[in-house]
Amino acid sequence: MTGGSAKDSAVPGDVTGPAAPHPAGPPPTPYELHRAAAEFLTLHHAEEGLGDPARRIAAAHREIAERGTYRHTTEELVFGARVAWRNANRCIGRLYWHSLRVHDRRDVRDTQDVAEAAADHLREATRDGRIRALITVFAPDEPGRPGPRIWNEQLIRYAGYARPDGGVTGDPRNAGLTALARRLGWPGGPGTPFDVLPLVIQGAEDRPRWFALPPDAVLEVELAHPEYPWWRTLGLRWHAVPALANMCLEIGGVCYPAAPFNGWYMGTEIGARNLADTDRYDLLPHIAERLGLDTRTDRSLWKDRALVELNRSVLHSFDRAGVTVTDHHTESRRFLTHLGREERKGRRVGADWSWIVPPISGSATPVFHRTYEAVERHPAYVHHPEAHERARGAILV
Numbered sequence: 001m002t003g004g005s006a007k008d009s010a011v012p013g014d015v016t017g018p019a020a021p022h023p024a025g026p027p028p029t030p031y032e033l034h035r036a037a038a039e040f041l042t043l044h045h046a047e048e049g050l051g052d053p054a055r056r057i058a059a060a061h062r063e064i065a066e067r068g069t070y071r072h073t074t075e076e077l078v079f080g081a082r083v084a085w086r087n088a089n090r091c092i093g094r095l096y097w098h099s100l101r102v103h104d105r106r107d108v109r110d111t112q113d114v115a116e117a118a119a120d121h122l123r124e125a126t127r128d129g130r131i132r133a134l135i136t137v138f139a140p141d142e143p144g145r146p147g148p149r150i151w152n153e154q155l156i157r158y159a160g161y162a163r164p165d166g167g168v169t170g171d172p173r174n175a176g177l178t179a180l181a182r183r184l185g186w187p188g189g190p191g192t193p194f195d196v197l198p199l200v201i202q203g204a205e206d207r208p209r210w211f212a213l214p215p216d217a218v219l220e221v222e223l224a225h226p227e228y229p230w231w232r233t234l235g236l237r238w239h240a241v242p243a244l245a246n247m248c249l250e251i252g253g254v255c256y257p258a259a260p261f262n263g264w265y266m267g268t269e270i271g272a273r274n275l276a277d278t279d280r281y282d283l284l285p286h287i288a289e290r291l292g293l294d295t296r297t298d299r300s301l302w303k304d305r306a307l308v309e310l311n312r313s314v315l316h317s318f319d320r321a322g323v324t325v326t327d328h329h330t331e332s333r334r335f336l337t338h339l340g341r342e343e344r345k346g347r348r349v350g351a352d353w354s355w356i357v358p359p360i361s362g363s364a365t366p367v368f369h370r371t372y373e374a375v376e377r378h379p380a381y382v383h384h385p386e387a388h389e390r391a392r393g394a395i396l397v
Contacts, residue, residue: 027143028253033064036253040379044079060252068143071106072251078102080251081135081259084379086342090355092331092367093263095338096133103136106256111203114138114148114258115211118155118199118245121260122217125241129219131264131324137249138258148258151177151200151208151390155243155260156218159195161188169193173280180393186210193281194220194237199245200390201258223317230290231313236283238270238314240323246387251379261381264324266331271311272359283310307360328358332365350375 028036037060038053045053063070072080086097101124105117121136139147153174160168160175168175170193181198182188189195196218202208219240225231243262248255275281284306288295291309293302318325326334335356342349351372362368 027141030064030068033069033253034061036378037061037064037070040080040252041076043083044076047083048075048079069140069254072254074104077104077106077137077251080379081137081249081261084249084251084381085133085261087350087377087380089350089352089374089376091263092335092356092358093266093326095334095341096263099133100261101132101134103134105136105138106140109139109148109204111148111201111209111211114150114201114203115199118150118201118260119214119217121262122155122213122241122243125243125262126217126219129240129321129323131241131262133263135249135259135261137256139256141255141257146204147256148204149202149387149390150245150258150260151180151202151393152197152245153391155199155245155262156213156239156241157197158193158239159189159197161191161195170195171274171280176393177391178393181210184208184210186212193235196239202390219323221317221321221323223313224320225309225313226316228290228309234283234286234290236275236313238265238274240265240318242269244381246391247381247383248387249379250382255382257384257387259381264326265318266326266328266358267311267314267318268328268358268360271314272307275314276307276310311360328360329365332358332367336366348373348375350377 038057041053041057041060045051045056060070081102082097082100085091085100086094088094103117103121103124108114108117117136117138121134125132125134141147157174157177158171159178159181160170160172161178162168162175169191170178174197177200178188178197181200184200186198196213198210198212200208200210220237221240223231223234223236223238241262242265243260245258245260247259247261248257249259249261250256273280275283284303285295287310288302288306291306293305294300295302315325315327339349349372352374353372356372357368358365
């Protein structure tokens, strides 16, 4: 976000319907919180060379005894958010974990303020296309006082409008949240396949509200192809910033349920998943037809050929627009560099092979040809079951 304020830029909608449940997941017991706090504070002091953590641990334990939780210092919050990225087993792009910028907005609980700060997050992360890794951390869960929740999976998502014929215009993954936003009063967009969804945010008042993202906070890239002029007529585009929004940032036993976090896209996330998966935009049959490929049999490898051209389109278009994007070959090499660095520091790196290996040309990348151990470590970004339900719009019926 390179300029301007988000004040008054996120437009709230009228709320209708009953109050939604606001589950926070089972809170840690005092023993669990004491232990988690001690483990985290010990790690922070050890890695940052801060000396004996005993005094800080004792202070945290006293605070837990008095009010059932404790407050991280700004330095602890920054360290915890960065290490949570380092510990993300499903992320291939962890080489730059230490460069994550952290916005401390723990003072923010009101839904309007969360929406405005989320728009600010997108503006700063975007920087006219020079994408910056950024996290904005809102108020944590506290005993009897839950923090705010962002229902959307990502700050920017495209609507999915259910049609009478059973199909979906737009992104089928977001059909449930789209229907929920409509029930909350969102009038809907123009009805294109790429209408930006509003944010659905729930505060301590237990009632979600919708907020339209201001246009200047949403950078999109129109997709073209380096060889096929007709590609533009497909009307494809994608947004520039992949900001995860509904995961809990868990640091030392404290849950920050609203902590939108972004790196930058790897092209295959868009070209081999979002636009190609059969339960998403399912574009491969249409592209294959335009390419004149034989779709009568899989043995023609029409899916593979269409998939490559779609991914070429994504990389070409982002590069031409001056928007940061990486490719799966480069990112695979970077991940092995990350592994080497961490191993030299004596830290084991957890990784989920099924997520680390790219969804296209896997065996042509170096990350394919080795195994990984799914080591679960904290701090961490955690998906609570109710967060999945909210993203599907399944809590309000």
